[in-house]
Structures are given as structure tokens and as C-alpha cells.
Amino acid sequence: MRSLHIVATFLISLFISSWAFAQKTLILYSSIGMGHLSASRAIEERIKAQNPNAEVELKNIRDFMGPTARKIDEKIYWFVFKNLPETFNKAYLKSMQNGLQLNDLSEIKTGYDEKALLEYIKSSHADTVIATHYGSAINLGNLKTSGKLPGIKTAWVHTDYIEHFFPRISQRLDKTFLGHEELANSWKDVGVSADKVAVTGIPVRNLPQPGEAQRKPVLEAVGLKAEPVTFVMSGGSEGLKDYPTAIKSLANQFKEPIQIVAICGKNEKAKAELEKLAATLPSNVELKPLGFIPNKQLIDLVSVADLYVTKAGGLSPTEGALLMRPLVLINEYGGHEAENAVFFKKTEMAEIVNSSKDLGQKAAEVLANPELMEKMMEHQREYRNSVNLDYIVKWNAEPKSQESIRFDLGLKEGAAVQGSESALAKLDKDFPGDVEVLLSYPKSRNGKYLGDGKESNPFGHIAIRVGNEVYTINHMAERGSEPHVIHKTTLNEYLYSVQEYYKNEEFTGMQGQAYAKDTISVRIDGMTDASKQAMIAQLTKIDADWSQGRMNYDAKGCNCADITLQALSAAGLVTDQKVQNRKVKLPLDVFDAAVKAAEARGDLQSSLIHYGYVKSSKNEYKTAGFPLSFYQIKRAIINMFRKGRDKVETQVVARLSVDKDSSEVRYERVRPAKESAQVLTGLRCEAVFM
Template sequence: MKIIIFYSSIGQGHISAACSIEKEILKKDPCAIILQKDIREFMDPIARMLNEKLYWFVAQNLPYLFDNLFQSMQKRGKCVGSITCLPSEYSEQRVHEYLLEEAPDAVFATHYGAAQVLGNLREKALMPNIKIGWLHTDYFVGYFPRISKMIDRTFLAHPALKTSWLESGVFSDLVETSGMPVNVKDTDSDVSKECLSKIGFQTSIKTIVLASGKEGIGDFPGIIISLANATEQPLQIIAVCGRNKKQFEALHQIEQQMPKHVKLEIMGFIPQADLVSFVSASDLFITKAGGLAPSEAFVLGKPTILLSVISGHEKENAEFFARLGLAEINSAVEEIGSQTQLLLKDAAKQTSMLKAQRVFRENMNISKIADFLLNPKIVPRSLSPKFGLENGDSARNIGSALAQLENDVPVDLEILLSYSSSKENEHIATENPFGHIAIRIGDTVYSSNHHADRAKETLLLQHMNVKNYLFGVYPASGNQEHTSTYGMAYGRDTLGLRVKGVPREAIQRMDAEAAKIEEEFSMGECKYDAKKSNCADYAERILEASGYYVGQLHELNFFYTMPLDVFEKARETFQAVPGFCTELVAYRRLTSSQSPYRFSRFPLSLGQPVRSFAHIINNNAIDRLESEVKAQLTGYYGDDRIFFEELSPSWRSVALNNFNRPQRRTMKVGNVLVLEARRLFKQKKIFYIINYKKIREQQVKREASHLLNNCYDTVRITLEHVERILGAANTKKQRAAFVRLTREYGESSRWKHAPAEVTNFIKKISEFYQILEQDCQDRDLKNLILEIKTISRNLENRVKRLFGIDSSDLSVKSSKNQLKR
């Protein structure tokens, strides 16, 4: 068994998941051949470099823009008729060539981009016999259920996600809950903390681990300072910076400024097993909201705080975790210290969080992924070679699919515009480039039959139900042509203009007009004529009988009546009628159809030459009509079922948007950039304030250092004079006082002259000169003592002015005036 696992190197989580899956596969089948492949290797090298740099720049510096781009991508994926039309960063041709060369039995993806490429290849019939699976390594929905419809199996991290996938129209056999494949073992609260001892940490002191992926994203110095200032109790912090050298250097700059009670261990990129050991031994984990790191914490059972450092998908992940009570979200770095302390002190909140994490762990069973890949009985989806052919096999669930569409978009009248189709990939479908139009009233479709022969049959218009018109494989009586007069969905796309609210009288008039056409045909008064009496002409007659539709849409009155023109005129007409509800739907060509008509083209119109020419030049162009389709019935390669899809995220299915949450609207790029400019301006102001404070603090430290050094030198010289005059035996008290003062001087220098240490030093100076005054009669000594007093008072006044310390009792006035450590 040969299996290829595609991952993306843009995030460590995709790589970790791939490694865990490989480990699980080899546990079940040691002989299996596993190849891990970075999907980003199939990008243009220059584009790859620019893409990664741009990605991280925007993600870290322009959160509003990043979130808007993410939401726009999801919206586009929901609205487009087929996600094979979405642009791809990866070369499908190169991926296909790689798969042909390696010839795997199965392929698996831990990144949506790889899964989408594989699905696209499947839809283009380039991967018909290779089993395809995908693990969704995040916790949001977006348009991703549509990827699942193209492949054989999707694995999700939580049952709530599976529910959303099913609500999005994914059949239950295509999706499973496996949990997130994390390479950690579930441990209890008494887990050994030997790893802490190895770095000089004590197991009895509260320990916090800070990590944010291999990129080390976030304001680590700000987080550390906030944690240190939020408590006076002993605290140990392990900061894992990943490959972020700037982060690593910044932490080393503040390391010496840590208070005595805080111990900081700074690490770079470390093996995942080491990080897991530290998290397991810690009391709390702070990380970003990727898919894997929080999941590892939940498996270990650790109180977790998620940083708001990346918008878009990680914002969605964080909100999902918070809703389930798995973690808390931090949105302001300066508040994370107090937030951490509140969580560590709140036993009830920790218990609730750990309970939610236990439930999360119960859903984990990554052996399902290995079983899917290794089980020979699970094969790629495939169909009968007669699927979609006349007298062959039809779609399986036609009735339920049509019923679902009827329930969501009820209809009294429907105008059906079928595309042109061809057997070859032509720019113009030469058989009939203008498509076909039919009228559906109730469940009866009136469609002119260009094969109708009055000598053999009595009907010009076909009277068939919508099920047979779109999805039938058995011809009705008379001359029929499959995919041309019935069974349209096996050979071409069809747009449906659904109208609700049409009065009964209007319906009856249209039925009567259809009967009149049949009577004229039986009497030889009319027949099908491509120039004078084609499908558009007869559709127009029926619509005009309603009393609402009048005339042609365009001023140019060509010899031919065009189906597209009639369709758009009808839409314009019925949209303007008060009380009428109109919706555009689509019935897509079923990609698994074996019909020789494999190419469906948007219908051209002689009355709209510019629009038609644009479609001739670019067959893949999406017409403005197609972009307004609200729902569709479609198929996916290898599946004989019809999928119902809602294409407009703002239409009816707000409930399908990430667990019944209201959808965040996308904004124009210009508006987003204005928001970013305001945010950056505000940040710049804060930066200037912080920078000013830092400069001021440096001035304070320099001045305090100068005063303390002068004072210490004066005291030292004074003690030397006293010992020379009085003798060492008579100055033991003074020597002991000096030793105590020297100790405080060393502490003050070590902690960069912080207020508390300066206060203690001043006290020792006062104590020293009080002892000197007790028995001193020497005039020179009295002068020295007076000089010490002068320096001490000067120092006290400076300290009072710089640090807010009251010199009367040498106590700190306000914590707000303390120097940031």
C-alpha cells in the first residue's frame, strides 16, 4: 500500500497532523509506504516566496485586511457555481504529473488547498481510481463542505463541525469525526515534572508556557511584562519563540529586568515532543488559535488562553473554542496578566474548562483515518458506465433533491433556460449555440420539440414533469433526443427563473395557450421552425398569455427570437410585479454523466453581440446571470447522487454559517485600508508614548545610578577614615552597617535601581550615619557625616521626584508610578 500525504509548510500544524497520521498508519501496517509532500512545492518558486512573506506580513500587521480577505475568499467559495472555477496557487498539472509518477493507492491532505486541488483533478476525471481523503485542521465551516463533496472522505475534529457539514448538503458517508490527530498522550494532573527540573524550575511554583507556532507570532515581551506585573507570588514562565529570532532577542533584552519572584526561560524552536512535555508540566498554556496547538492542550487537560494574533480562520477557531468552554480568548496583551491570575485562582472555571476538554478528548479517534486509507474495501467513488445515458442509469435521489429545492424555493411558474452543449471543447457549440428555453407551470414542463412530426405524433410541446425533463433517461413517446428534449442535466446546464405569487387566473391562461398551440399543431397551422417558430417563440406566446409579459427585451429585432432574450425579458417583467417573488436557480450538468455531450456553454444571443463575443473568447467567463444564482442542484464526479447547494451566503441559510452565528460582512478594500490606517495611527501614538516613557526611564536610571554610586563611595571613604581614627576594634557596629548597606547596593544595581531596592538602600544609609553620630567627637568625622546627610537628603528628594516615593517614611506611594520592570 502506497500512500501520499500532502501538507502545507505555511503552518506547523499541518505538518504535525501529517506526522501523527503517518505514525498511526505504520502502527497498523508497518509495510505501508508513506510519502509526505509539501503542496507548496507545486507553486511557482518566486510566487511561493512572495506569497509566504506577504501572508505573514498581512496576518501580523494588518488584521482587518487579513480578516476581510479571508471572509471574501469564503464568500466567493460559497457563491461560485463550482469551486473548480476558483483560482489556485498550486499547479494542477504538476500535481497530476507527480501522482502519475508515484502511482499511489491513496492520497490524503492535511491542508484545504491540497484537498481542493485533488478534488479538482477528480472532477476533471484525472484521478478516477485513487482514493482521496482530507483532514480539516481548523474549526470553522466556510465553503469547505463543497470540497468534501468532490472527494471520498473528510475527517473533522469535532461533532459540531460534522453537523454543519451535513446541513451544508454533504452526505453522511462522505464525512466522519476523527478528532484532531495530535501526537500527545492523555496525562493526569500528577504527571511527572522532571522536564522543569532540567531547566532549573521548581515543580511547586506556578508555571506558564507561552508558545505561538513556529513563527512565534505575538507580542511576547508585552505578555511577559504583563504576567510579571500581575502577581507578587513566585512565577515561572517558559517562552518558546520558535524560529522568530527578533522575538528571541527581545525577550533576552528584558530578561534581566524581571522581578525577583519571576523566572523566565527563553527558548527558540524546539521539538514538538519537548513542547508537549513543558505544556504537560505547566499550570496554564498561552498560545495562538491554530488548529493543532490548542488541541494538544485540550488533550493534555490544561487551562488555556488563546491570543488574538491572527484574524480570519484563527479568529473563527478561537470563537469556536470559547463557545464550547475549551479556552478563554485574550484580546488585549496588557490585560493578559490579570486574566491569567483570575483563571489560576478560579477553581470552578478551571474545572468547567477541563470538563469541556475531557468531552473534546472523547471524540478523538484518528485510527479512523488509517482505516480509511488502508482498508481495501473502501474504494474511490465510481459509477456505472451507463450513468446518464439514454435507457441507462439515472441519478439516485432525484425526488428528494427536487423536493428540497421546492421547499426552499417554492414555485408557481418557472422559465428554464438550457445552455448550448457540444461533444468537443469548442468556443461555439455549433449544433445549437443559442440554447433552449421551456416553461414550467406547476409540475408540467412545456418544451417545444424540434423533432416533432405531425404524421407520427399529436404534440408539438412536450408535456413532461420536471423530473423527466431534467433527469430522465427513458424517452417519452414520439421522437426524442436525450439531453436535447429531455434529460437535460446529463448534457448541459439549465438556469431556472422561479416565480412565486402568480395568480391562478394567469396560470390558467398560460395552460390554455399551451393547449391552443397543440391544437394548431394538430391542424397543421404551426410547426417548429428555427427561424420563425423556435422554442423562444413558443415560450414567448405562453408567457404573453399570462398578461404580464409583453414584447422583446432589446430594440434590435432580429430574424431569430433568442432564448436568452426571452428569459431576461421575463425576469425583468416578473421582478417588477408587486407581490411576485423571483429567484434564480441552476440545474448543473452532472459531471459523472457518460453522455458524449460533455461541454456546456452559456447560450449566445444575436441580440447581444458584445456579451456573446465575450463568452466566445472566454468559455470559462461567469455571466452576470450565473453570479446571481441563489441555489443549485449539481453532481460530483463518481457520485450518482444530486447535491442541493445554496450559493448565496446572505440568502436563506444564515444558520449554515458557522454554527448559527450571524455572518460577518465583507467590506470594500478601500474601507478596510482606512480602518487599518486608523489602527496604525493609534498604534503609532501609543508607540511614541511608550518610547517616551522608555527614554524617561533610562534618564531616571542614569541619574539614580549616579547618585547611588556617589553616595556609596562617600560612605566607603567615611568608614575608612573612621576605622583609621578609632581603630577596627572600635568600629564593628559601623562595619556591620556598611556590610548591610553594601548588600542593598548590590541588590539595587542588580535590579537596575528599581524603586523598592532604592528605598532599602536609602534606609541603610540613614542607619549608617545614625550609628556614626552616636559616639563621634572628631571634627573631620562630623564634617563627613554632614556630607553623607546632604547626599542622602538629595538622593531622597530625587527619588521622591522620579519614583513617587515619600521620603518621610520611604514607602511606595502608588503602583502606577512604579518603573516597569
């Protein structure tokens, strides 16, 4: 019997093992540049090395563009990339800022057919989809957060060393693999949970052990000698921007024998130009132009170089650093490459020149400074030791944990979201506020401003938090039934409670706002205790007047905007007579007045916060758009026809949101890149094209 048990256990284990090996991985890359494809192949090779029976498919995300659009897009990309650097710079910065300002990344237009991508993923029967390009990662996040990829794991391998809005991409996927610990710290700082991120390094193919590549045979294979100082230059599929200037700079600087290997990739024009240049160089300079070569040969050449010269794309400097060679980056394109260059300089893994004409002098400085080279290679060694691509393989083999969304999420007395108190605590720590004015968006059953006839309210709702309590009016309150017209609650309850408080109330009107609509707020920090007490006293008086019949709720004459304005005026914060004298007060106008007043006060600190609509909510109502005001007709028309985001939404510094495939509230801090704006201003630029 024992032997039968052992055999049965073995067969079960074998079955489980075979099932695990049968898992399929789909990797999405972009053919613009070779770095994304190279990283994808590195992942594929590592998976198959550990699981020979594993099925891995690589798919170009640009296949999901129309053929004509794709051809035009690529021509524009390369033309602007090579010839109009300032245009690139502006486009890049605008795109990055746009990603920070959007309430939802699904609003970004990547140019890829998302419906066709979804159909392809389903037909591929993939268990895991990994993106190695941020454009495809955005689309992958769109599909995941809209609940269209049940049971499929999603990940992104970030192939650069920049932040911008990219942590927001990670929030929407199961996992993100980052190139360096500093990036992981940045992701954590803006609210990405640690379990969504792993530091693995950028995947590199054919990475040899130090000293494995032998200098003599590697150089002889391309017709060069082992003795002279050897420079290896490469720049991805298109090569460096200005090979001739860079090579002439080296030739003018060095009088002793030197060898230069210039790898031009698929740029046959550059290779032909360098072949002509070779005949004109001084006798001490041997130039060997190469076209597109196997990845292993490139790695071997870099491994034996005395100095590796490349551009600052994500993969090229990573290869140089992992091979622990003296490294100089030519930063002539700007954009993400400028930021990558700054990162490598900051981490002391490379030196930088901003022009090819300065390469010779910088190369001489590096080679003449053994201490600098040793320090550089020591930092590179530390980086190499931190790389762990096997983690990607391990994560890829793990089963998907599927969250089940409650059928009654967001319904009165139903299920509430998870993690809201933790998310709000993080928000309070980063952006404290004594007072908070909360402007909730309109709601309707079809998500449109006027979708429900008489029930529609395109003006939204407004409430105010003073200290730890939110004061919001219950417009349905009846004397004798409800004890108060002004309901006091916590911010967490105001946004996420599913509790019923009164017989006469509007659920998602005074509690559970997020289950039916977005809310934007201005947090004001620095209000005096006297000012806060004045607000509370005024709100208490209003409630008492209602209880005693001296005041009645009136949608036109005494509404939520009136109540909030009275509280703000009692503290002396809002003194705008134009707003105060209007017969009908509207939430947006009161909110604008509060924002303006807080920003004008030097003793106050204000922050705009966005509390997102719970997309997985089962409530019959949906958020309908930014609040309107008939005192601001032009702004209302723009928002009604969705011609752009409202100006207030572009200034948000933090968000709380819940995706359609989740019931967990996530916190994300929005911030402009710390160094990149300064680095990019006036520099050459990289394209924003997806």
C-alpha cells in the same frame, strides 16, 4: 486433512494480512505553518503504531510550485500576514466567497502544478492519498472527479473549525475527517452525505493521558520551579504576533510570583527580543523564552501549565483543549483564526482576547474563577472523549470500492444517472417553488460556442415548470407524427431522462438536458393558483394552435423564448415591454426578465439553482458556456472569452452535479458562513494563500 485445512487457512490469512500491511499511504501537507505537518505526522505515527510494516510518505504540496514562484509567494504571505491584516481580511473573505460562487471548484487556482502532482501520486504507488491542507484537497478532488485516480482512495483532514465552501471539497473526495460534531452537522445541512464524513478530531501528536506529565520535572527541565503560577505561550512555527505586549500585560496584572514560558518556534528574532525583555521585567516575573522545541516537550509544558495562551490556528487550540487546560486565545490575525476563536468560545472550550494588551486582565479573570475553569475543562473533556483517530487508520486500511461508469451513460435509451430523485427532493425541501424558469446552456461537440458550425446554438434553451410539470417546446415536432409541440414532463425527466418520447425530437433538447449541458434556473415560490392556471392555459392554447395549424415553430419568430415569455406574461409576472416587443426573443433575456420581476415582488421568494452538466456522460455533446444574447454584447463577449463567471451564476444558492468518476447526482446547498462574515468584518485577518 483437518490439520492441512487449518494450515492452509493460516497461510491465506497471513498472506492477506501481509498484503494489507503493504498498503501505502501518501499524505499531502503544506509547509505554510506547522499545523498541517504536525497533523500529518500524527496520522503517520498512528498508522505505524497499529501496522508497523505500513508505508507512509509525507509530501509537501508546495513542492509542486516553481521554486521562484514558491519563494515569492511565501515572502508575500508572511509579510501580509504579519503587517497588513485588513488586506488579509479582504483576501480571505473574497476567496471564501469565490469558493461558494464557482460552479466547479476546479476553477480555483491553487498555484500547484496539478499535472506534476498526478505524476507523483502515480509514481508513488499510493493506495490512499490524504490531504491535511484545503489547497491540496482541492487539487486532489480535481484529480479524483476527473477520473484520473482510479483505484486510489482520497481523503481530507480538515484542520480548522470553519465551514464556508469547504463542504464542497468533501463532496469531491471519498472521506473527510472533521474536528467536531458541530462541523459534521453543518456539512450535513448543506447536502454532504453522512458516509462521506467522520468526526475524528484534529490529529495531535504525543497526546498524554491526563496527569501523565509531571509538573516538577517538566518545568525543571527548562529551569523553572514547580510552585509559581505558570503561563505557557506558543503560536506555531512563528510564535505569537506580539509577545512583548502580551508578556508585559501579564507582568502588570500579577503581583505574586509568576513564570512565563514563551515558545517562539523558528522565530529567532522574537526569541532574542524576549531574552532582552526578560532582564527588564519585575522581580516577581520569570520569563523563559524557548526556540523550536520537540513536539512532546511542547505537549508536556502545556499539560502542566496553569493557563495556556496561544493563537487560534486549528492545531494550537486543539492541543490546549485535548490537554484539558484553562485556555485563552489571542485573536490578532483574523480570517480562519477569528472563526476558530469564535468556535472555541461558542463551545465554551476557551476564552478570547482580540489584543495582546488585554491578556493580563483576561488571564486574571479566568484564574480567579474556578467555576469557569471547571466548566471550560468539562467541555474540553467531552471533546477529548469524542476524538477517535483510530477511525482514520481503520478507514485507511479498508479496500477501495470502485464505481463502474456505464459505457452508455447519458445516451438515448441508455443508462441514466442515479440518485436524481433523492437529490431533487432535498432541493424541493430547501428551496420550494411553484414556478421555475429553466435556462439551459448551449451545447456543442467540442464544448465551444461555435464549435459545430450550423448546428451550434450559442443562445441556449428555455423552458418553464408550473407545479410538477415542465413545459418545453419540441422544435422538431411534425403534425401527423407528434401529438404535441409542447412536451410536458417532470423536472427529473427534463434533466436526467434517457427515454425516447417521439419520432421527431432532439435528445438533450427537451429531455436529458444534463447529459449535454448545464442549466440554471430561478425558482419562484408564492405564485397564486390563478396565476399558475393562467400560465397553463396559455401553454395549452399554444399547443392547440399548433395542432390546428394556426401556429408554427419558428427559430426567429416563435421559439422557446417566445413560448416561455407568453406563459410568464399571462400570469402578469413579466411585463417588461422592451423584452416583449423584440422581434426575436432570446432565452437569456426572458430569463433575466423573470429573475428581475420575481425579485421585485414582495409576495414572492426566488432562488437561483444550478443543475450541472453530467461530466461522466458519454453523450457526444458537451456544455459550451453561459447562454449569449446579441442584445447584451458586453456580457456576451465576457462570457465567450471566459473572463469571469456570469453575474447570475454567482448568486446560485444550490447545485446538483455529477462528477466524471461517478454516476451519482449529489446535492449541495450553497450558503454564506453564518457567523464568519460578522466576525471577520473589521477584524485582523488570515491569508488566503493556498
